[in-house]
Amino acid sequence: MAYQVIDGIRIWGSPDAGALAQARTCAGTGQVVQTLLMADHHQGYSQPIGGVVVYDGQISPSGVGYDIACGNKAVRTRLYAADMKPRLAQVMDEIARTISFGIGRVNQEKADHALFDDPDWAVYSSIGKQVHDKLKTLARDQLGTVGSGNHFVDLFEEEGTGRLWAANHFGSRGFGHRTASGFLNLAADRGFLDNAPGEKLEQPPVLFDLNSELGEMYECAMRLAGRYAYAGRDYVMDQVLRILGTEADFAVHNHHNYAWREQHDGREVIVVRKGATPSAPGQLGFIGGSMGDISVIVQGKDSAENKEAFYSTVHGAGRIMSRTQAAGRMNWKTRARSGGQITRAQMMEAVQSFGVELRGAGTDESPFVYRSLRQVLDAHAETIGVLHTLKPIGVCMAGADEFDPYKD
Template sequence: MVSQSTEEKPVFGQPDENTLKQFHDVLMRAERGALMADAHVGYIMPIGGVMAYQNKVSPVGVGFDIGCGNMAVKLDKALSSFDTSAALDIIEERIQFGVGKQNPDAPSDHPIFDAPEWDAFPNKKVASSLKQTAREQLGTVGSGNHYVDLFHDEDDHIWIGVHFGSRGFGYKTARGFMNLSRGKDWNASFEQKEVLLDLDTPLGQDYFAAMNLAGRYAYAGREWVCHTLAEAFDATILDEVHNNHNFAWKEEHDGQELIVVRKGATPAFPGQRGFVGGSMGDISVILEGVESEQSKRSLFSTIHGAGRVMSRTQAKGDYRGRNLSKSAIKPNMIYDRLQEQGVELRGGGLDEAPQVYRQLNDVLNYHQDTINIHHYLNPIGVVMDGPEQFIPNTMI
């Protein structure tokens, strides 16, 4: 079901007024657009927004976490013989979570560090600094809604799922090019404004090259995490599904070449698979795009998650944690939900509680004419940045 739709401006789901306002504002400067059912307010462009331009790209549309995306791998391990707590111990030991964290085991000789796109940065000093950040943070997971999850599917196979992007390297790249697009120095203070960069200009070409580098870097980090953990679990990977959802692509739609920016939206061309995660206590899915009129109107895009219904500040009170009496979410609310689902949580914060997100199945229903579901993945363990820890069946 699509709740609001025209051929040029499809809107899936029931977005709130502010999200719709953001969408229509950005759409005024684009050729075509679509809004996914998990959409909510973002910076300039809503999360869940898809915009198509003629030979132009929007750095603020792609956003700061360039190449943020999901990866899931299926293991040759069965739920019946899998020790979830021991596996979560390994994840906490091997993987670094949080802002600015470094990975001492990162492969410093990864081919990404010899890519020609490093020449897209304004000078050698900037490129060298960014490369150092990238080397240190490859394979680290950030904060917020970034995670490493353990699941089982309908055949009780174990899956690893991860969600994160290009870390500090991507953030600094986005910030720098946003400054350059407005005639400022690379490291200047800035405010977010939409500037469309023509890909026939040197600046547009440099941004697009740097963005692609950051996207491949994000891929490399997620692959490192999944493959490192599979090896640590003494498991063989049977299947992999991998996708960016904060990125811009050159694509053809209705015979026209367009630059398609997806901010919190998963590419879903016919036959293309994607991994979409729900909240820590909800299902996740492996899906595949299909051919349909609605798919064309969505620019062959689908959701990237369940979508927030509560802001972080509302969920946890004062953002520095000084006034938790005003938080809408209490720790026992997370515990009760995860206890019911049999999910063990390491880390996580009040602002990532299941209650702040929509139910994934409800969101997927709005896109049922554009995708097929291959696997439903049920969570058994979640690791995120944060202080809380909830372990089922260990408390009275």
């Protein structure tokens, strides 16, 4: 097997000390069946990113995290990258103008959706009318916005075929963030809309029994946030295809911050994946690299090791440098950063050498802060197979240093 076991935790890739300490805490809290670290693991809030915790009859709002249902949608278009490249700069300008990155919207277009008539909104009404109205209004206002942090809209050229692909990455935005913080508040006997003190990196996971009132309510709200994230990624992808003037003939769409009810070894368990992609045999997934690296479409293998991974794999290359280390500390009064290890000139040189047309982004998302995706994938060679390898040609993210409280 390609993984190692430390204190009962199954670990792919090189163990990160901070993430391993968090995984030990997770493994020792609640009704845990198994704790795992994917090869892109690093520290997160409570449960490590790239971490998977399998529970018997429990669900963890801190494990799923604040960006409920963060994930990717990737599509293969009917175009070839070579036909697009002469107008690539203009297309990337149009994507940056049309699609809302960061906080707020770049236009007044509001994306309506049948989701807003979903009966599961009643879960918020049961908490209170103010909660229901506030979260539903926020969800309406932000549907189809991308956010900031590592969230993106990218164009790719497929190796071998030259086909043009498009992909996006974001989750349930402020609606998901308020849902997570609200249930963490309720778990601590605070009001749903209270200002929460925030999670500490080392704190134990917050757990709800599935058959408890809070457990049932959270799972319902989480699933609604999941459908909302899917709707948002669909909406943004439709915008991209309109800009490109084409259609998709193949699509891959998945979450990587979520809790799934699954059958493993003949019993139902809850698999909480934070920054980890489901990889059941035959299941497709998109795994993104940095803006100076490949991304891939993968398929889960029917293998013993994939079964022992609880059908989970990486969601990206994994950070090796924090945002503050890369970009420095921000003074929000002067909007100046200091102490960063990566300059914008270094980032632009690296991105341009890889042939990428970049819009937005800060040095905290530069190629230097991530592992090599190929090395990460090698650690999971027995669990997933690569179907399509995609080289980025256009990357669009929120502008450098744009503050967004709902980023991943």
